[in-house]
Amino acid sequence: MEFKEPKGIFQQIADSICDKILSGELKAGDKLDSVRELAAKIGVNQNTIMRTYTEMMRDRIIDNQRGIGFFVNPNAKEQILEKRREEFFSDELPFVAKQMRLLNITTDELVKRINDEG
Secondary structure, three states: OOOOOOOOHHHHHHHHHHHHHHHOOOOOOOEOOOHHHHHHHHOOOHHHHHHHHHHHHHOOOEEEEOOOEEEEOOOHHHHHHHHHHHHHHHHHHHHHHHHHHHOOOOHHHHHHHHHHHO
16 A cells, blocks of 8 residues: 555545445455554554554444454445545535636536546
8 A cells, every 4th residue: 555645644544445345345244454464464553553443433434343353334335425425525625616716617517527537
């Protein structure tokens, strides 16, 4: 895994796991790698993985079954979609809208481009 972006490494790891859940690569009830396994696999400190898992538990994306491991929460996909939609509307859309105004791009133009890409 290559780390970049202004986000912390733990958040980038969480985003990667969430992407796997959204794509269907990870499904509700699937067991995640242990903290030690994932740390070794991607070359980060175990504390970083533990922070990732702790934040994901707080967001109800994964569950910890003590002594067994971490598992994808049955409602993880919905939780991720809700969180990412909120982030899109509060963080990204205002930037896009501003750029559209500055560049004189109409919503019709934008919709056409999106549909042409799709």
